[in-house]
Amino acid sequence: MKERLEELKQEALQRVREAEDVKQLQEVRVAYLGKKGPITEVLRGMGKLSAEERPVIGQLANDVRGEIATAIDTKQEQLEKVALEAKLAEESIDVTLPGRPVQQGGPHLLTKLIEEIEDLFIGMGFEIAEGPEVEQDYYNFEALNLPKGHPARDMQDSFYITEDLLMRTHTSPVQARTMKNHEGRGPVKIICPGKVYRRDTDDATHSHQFTQIEGLYVDKNVRMSDLKGVLDTFAKKIFGQNREIRLRPSFFPFTEPSVEMDISCKICLGSGCSVCKQTGWIEILGAGMVHPNVLKMAGFDPKVYTGFAFGMGPERIAMLKYGVDDIRHFYTNDNRFLKQFHNA
Numbered sequence: 001m002k003e004r005l006e007e008l009k010q011e012a013l014q015r016v017r018e019a020e021d022v023k024q025l026q027e028v029r030v031a032y033l034g035k036k037g038p039i040t041e042v043l044r045g046m047g048k049l050s051a052e053e054r055p056v057i058g059q060l061a062n063d064v065r066g067e068i069a070t071a072i073d074t075k076q077e078q079l080e081k082v083a084l085e086a087k088l089a090e091e092s093i094d095v096t097l098p099g100r101p102v103q104q105g106g107p108h109l110l111t112k113l114i115e116e117i118e119d120l121f122i123g124m125g126f127e128i129a130e131g132p133e134v135e136q137d138y139y140n141f142e143a144l145n146l147p148k149g150h151p152a153r154d155m156q157d158s159f160y161i162t163e164d165l166l167m168r169t170h171t172s173p174v175q176a177r178t179m180k181n182h183e184g185r186g187p188v189k190i191i192c193p194g195k196v197y198r199r200d201t202d203d204a205t206h207s208h209q210f211t212q213i214e215g216l217y218v219d220k221n222v223r224m225s226d227l228k229g230v231l232d233t234f235a236k237k238i239f240g241q242n243r244e245i246r247l248r249p250s251f252f253p254f255t256e257p258s259v260e261m262d263i264s265c266k267i268c269l270g271s272g273c274s275v276c277k278q279t280g281w282i283e284i285l286g287a288g289m290v291h292p293n294v295l296k297m298a299g300f301d302p303k304v305y306t307g308f309a310f311g312m313g314p315e316r317i318a319m320l321k322y323g324v325d326d327i328r329h330f331y332t333n334d335n336r337f338l339k340q341f342h343n344a
């Protein structure tokens with residue numbers, strides 16, 4: 001029995017030495033020290049031994065179990081240490097590697113400019129108004145003094161959806177809608193930024209979809225000089241304090257009189273260059289005094305109320321302000337273009 005125990009011990013220790021991982025070691029533990037293992041087997045046969053031999057063999061069996069258990073524990077610690085070291089080595093972070101930069105986004109140039117213009121007009125007491133992009137013919141044209149068949153409708157080639165519904169060609173219908181909501185009582189002092197649509201062929205200066213900002217101020221005693229003051233403040237804030245504005249007579253069916261506003265050219269400061277086509281002036285927006293018919297149709301009494309309105313294109317303003325030479329840059333989302341304006 002002694003030899004058998006000695007043999008089992010050597011065998012077990014050999015397997016402990018050979019175990020390559022914790023799992024194999026666990027198998028050795030179960031095989032030699034478990035209830036069904038060979039040592040238990042030996043102990044079971046102790047009944048046949050003499051009374052003197054029994055404690056000796058019992059002691060020996062316990063020693064063998066102890067030695068195997070210790071060997072297993074020691075080996076387990078070793079294996080765990082090796083495994084941990086391997087894992088740490090594998091997961092180690094090389095802090096000297098250059099980092100991967102996180103791309104930072106920013107608002108689109110047009111969004112920023114529109115917000116800047118909004119803030120500026122809010123500062124002058126205007127409120128933001130909105131209207132639908134799919135608009136009724138009535139609000140897009142008729143309520144703006146452009147009855148069916150009016151030749152000026154041709155100036156704005158439209159995307160019609162049905163006979164009475166179209167993609168709005170300008171933000172001016174929001175004027176008519178907002179005035180109507182006021183039920184004939186002023187003041188109405190709004191700007192309406194938004195998308196508009198025209199049946200144009202896209203090129204460097206045309207787009208079938210673009211943005212506009214409409215302005216409207218209706219109250220008692222609103223005069224042309226109020227319009228001029230507001231537009232002058234706008235032009236100086238957006239383009240610089242050294243800019244002058246000039247109002248030229250023009251025509252819009254919804255205003256009378258109508259004007260176009262120019263700003264002095266920033267390149268030549270008014271003396272004439274190729275950007276301003278030698279005129280010293282650059283056209284920025286259309287404006288005028290709200291036509292009495294428009295006031296009337298929206299429920300305002302033109303004998304009591306007067307007002308001014310204006311409409312501008314943020315794309316054009318951005319192109320002039322930042323020297324963008326193609327309107328399509330605003331819509332193609334080339335990050336190399338957009339990124340330039342993140343801190344503008």
Ligand code: DAH
Pocket residue numbers: 169170171172214215252254255285286287288309310311312
């Ligand atoms: N709606 C005009 C356009 O799209 C712009 C415009 C001109 C708006 C004069 C106005 C205005 O309110 O008074 O061309």
